[in-house]
Amino acid sequence: MDPNNNNNSNNDNAVSLSKDEQWKLFVEGVRCVLSRWTALNLAIDNFWGGRNSREKAEDVLETILNTFHEKGSKVKQEQLEDYLYEVIEKEFHVMAEDGSVEEVTRLIMNIFHRISVNDPEFVRSFLNTKVPKGSENSVFQKPPDESSSDEDDSMDSDTMDMEEGEHVSGRAKVYDEEGWEVVTKKTGKKK
16 A cells, blocks of 8 residues: 555556555455454453443554554554554453464454555455354444345344343343443342
8 A cells, every 4th residue: 555566466467456445445354354353352242341342442443544544564563463462451351362463463464465565355355254143243344335134224223222221121231330230130029
């Protein structure tokens, strides 16, 4: 994505992507990588970062994108890795000792590099890789377009209900001042 880089790498016959197309593909690639990062998604889904875990996750995405937008090819793998370790531990209270931070970092760096040398096929292939349903977190997915299906709409309304604090049982969730969910004892008699 370096404007001065005219290297077409292995794709001499490929149509060059415009700078805007490169950036859009990079954003989509980073969203996809983060949406498949199990440790981060567990932290988001289980509110390990507090009630605003989703917003924190969006901030992670924005920080990564802003860093690459400002520094481009000057972003160092170690810097991105250090940032991800820090944010997953401090903001989401996760000790990621499974190698996932390194893997996420490598993927993001590889996506940036491939796009910058006009070799987007790796990214497109990665984006088209099928993953088990439910393994991608919707926080990082692109907003639905107007042509979404009814199934997507029902999923959105279910998610929205949960975000509004409703349990499946219909009782509202109650949080203490530190953001922990308060579990109340069931009332009623056993039969």
